[in-house]
Amino acid sequence: MGHDHHHVHDDSGSIGFAFILNLVFAIIEFIGGIYTNSLAIMADAIHDLGDSVALGSAWLLERLSLKRGDRFFTYGYRRFSLLGAVISAGVIIAGSVFILFKAVPRLFSPELPHAPGMLALAVAGIVVNGAAVLRLRGASGMNARMVAWHLMEDVLGWAAVLAVSVVLLFRDIPVLDPLLSIIITAYILANVLRNLGKTLGIFLQGVPANTDIEGIERDLRACAHVLGTHHTHVWSMDGTRHVLTTHVVVDSCATREDILQLKERFRAILAKHGMSHSTVEIEYSDEECRIGDDTCGSDARSCRAVPGDRDKRS
Ligand SMILES: [Zn+2]
Ligand SMILES: [Zn+2]
Numbered sequence: 001m002g003h004d005h006h007h008v009h010d011d012s013g014s015i016g017f018a019f020i021l022n023l024v025f026a027i028i029e030f031i032g033g034i035y036t037n038s039l040a041i042m043a044d045a046i047h048d049l050g051d052s053v054a055l056g057s058a059w060l061l062e063r064l065s066l067k068r069g070d071r072f073f074t075y076g077y078r079r080f081s082l083l084g085a086v087i088s089a090g091v092i093i094a095g096s097v098f099i100l101f102k103a104v105p106r107l108f109s110p111e112l113p114h115a116p117g118m119l120a121l122a123v124a125g126i127v128v129n130g131a132a133v134l135r136l137r138g139a140s141g142m143n144a145r146m147v148a149w150h151l152m153e154d155v156l157g158w159a160a161v162l163a164v165s166v167v168l169l170f171r172d173i174p175v176l177d178p179l180l181s182i183i184i185t186a187y188i189l190a191n192v193l194r195n196l197g198k199t200l201g202i203f204l205q206g207v208p209a210n211t212d213i214e215g216i217e218r219d220l221r222a223c224a225h226v227l228g229t230h231h232t233h234v235w236s237m238d239g240t241r242h243v244l245t246t247h248v249v250v251d252s253c254a255t256r257e258d259i260l261q262l263k264e265r266f267r268a269i270l271a272k273h274g275m276s277h278s279t280v281e282i283e284y285s286d287e288e289c290r291i292g293d294d295t296c297g298s299d300a301r302s303c304r305a306v307p308g309d310r311d312k313r314s
């Protein structure tokens with residue numbers, strides 16, 4: 001068997017780096033949170049611990065997702081990186097709920113945290129998370145993007161902790177600490193839920209955003225000899241690699257040469273529309289559609305028996 005030189009953008013290394021950094025920092029935060037009696041820091045510690053679990057699973061799954069197709073998963077293992085994104089979201093949601101349960105009662109009985117300690121941890125948080133964000137810049141997978149976004153929010157969160165700790169150095173306003181932890185948590189939760197929605201949309205085989213199905217069909221139908229299209233289905237493997245299947249009806253006088261030319265045209269059109277794995281079934285106009293209408297509701301007959309058959313010859 002020959003050597004298969006296959007170039008794939010490897011997000012795994014970046015996620016592995018972020019995982020180790022996060023785990024070490026979560027432990028430091030835990031100790032720091034207890035020492036400073038700051039709920040905002042404790043919230044971040046639990047949060048970062050959750051992140052570490054999420055990053056660890058994302059790391060393993062992202063590596064798995066680079067595996068090529070086999071007889072068990074014929075499309076390859078791309079979708080396993082989506083599973084990582086769902087697990088990440090689950091961990092972060094659970095962690096956020098826990099933080100809210102701790103922070104809300106503290107609003108009514110605030111305790112003064114140790115401001116200089118908070119300040120030192122906030123600076124460390126900005127440096128560590130900032131380094132991880134820089135490492136993940138340019139990664140394109142759904143998983144890596146979600147992780148990068150998340151770390152970016154962590155940096156902003158630490159910037160807020162920094163600001164609050166500076167205020168607490170000069171003023172006794174202990175309620176700022178639980179208040180900040182609630183704001184950070186609510187913000188992160190909102191983003192995670194939005195991302196989870198996108199990931200579930202991919203799992204449920206929704207049409208990917210920015211995919212213009214009408215435009216694709218219009219372009220296919222504009223080709224010589226093509227009378228119509230039906231059973232056009234588009235879904236996405238992982239948010240970046242889209243799969244298309246469609247049936248194209250051609251007039252019954254199309255020759256072998258015409259069909260070969262059409263296939264080249266189709267390939268160019270589908271590539272232009274960002275489809276990375278497409279399957280086109282070509283049917284002659286006097287042929288029955290072999291799928292029919294019942295499986296998905298596509299009307300195969302609408303583009304058959306077109307009276308203009310003769311006019312479309314070229
Ligand atoms: Zn169909
Ligand atoms: Zn294939």
Ligand SMILES: [Zn+2]
Pocket residue numbers: 230231247283288289290291292300
């Ligand atoms: Zn058909």
